Amino acid sequence: MAMAAGSLLFPFIFLLALPPVAASLLQATCSLTSNYAFCMSALQSDPRSLKAADVKSLSAIALRIAFADARSASACAAGLTRNATEARAALALSACADRYRNAGEALRWALRALKEENYDYADVHVSAAQEYAAACGRMFRRSPGADGGEPPVAYPDAMAKREEDLQRLCRTALEIISQLG
Template identity: 60%
Template sequence: MASSPSFFFFFLLLLTPSLASPPPPPSSTLIQTTCSLTSNYDFCVAALRSDPRSLRAKDVKSLSAIALRIAVAKAKTTAAYAASLAKNATEAAASRSAFGTCAEKYKNAGEALRWALGSLAQENYDYACVHIGAAQEYASTCGRLFFRRNPGMAFPAAMAKREDELQRLCGTAFDIISQLG
């Protein structure tokens, strides 16, 4: 029977680490719970899961910052895309000018989203939402300007898709931040 207590002690040592540290929470539970309170659950989940940091997020505020960073990245790539269209436009000068203005508007949208990140960090959620609204307005201005400067000319589908994606990302960030305050 002397081996019984030592076996018990060995078994207890094996179990102790698993008893001492709770199992990690399912990584997607926070994302799913947070996204269930947004206007577009599927888009929210897909957007957040596209960034590996979201799986390590500890709270809704962290997910808000991630959603904003995703939107900032989209604004930046769209500004670069519009700038390349302006540079390579074979259409009328009005198209080049419209795309150049679009590039500036998307740069402004990115800046507004960075301001939203700053407001979020300071827990000033109302201002964060105001900045997100400004970013959405900058993005929507692009399409309107294109149509005014190029009557009868179609707004490129790739630009329209990028605008829609940024609008949806901003809407998702807004919905998540709204859960904070």
């Protein structure tokens, strides 16, 4: 009898030792990404992530967050374009607004591919979104002066931050999608 009671206590004690949310889908999914804290923070910004049924649902949430970020970056660039005092800066910012709109479209295509369980195409579209964001920064670093003697147009800190944010969101989305197939 004592042996049976002891054997029943072991599983109970083991369960008490585990953190209450150790087995949550969100934690398990983010633990397989390169930046657990960022993944958790990003996904928890959408309340639907706490009710997600599977990794595919979390992938869709990550893509929607990245899509919203791309739209916000496009709007920011458009706003900076209107306020630019230098023609070269206005041209570069306008082009950035276009790049971020393209990034948003690529993320919309990634969502469609995810829905169709075509994870390779979802990866391609998320990677394209990353490239559009990177293209904005490169445009500023490479922008020649009107006569070739002027320095490149300064990359606004607000846009550099948005590029970094979208890159991180896309990287996280890619890492979550990679868990699907």
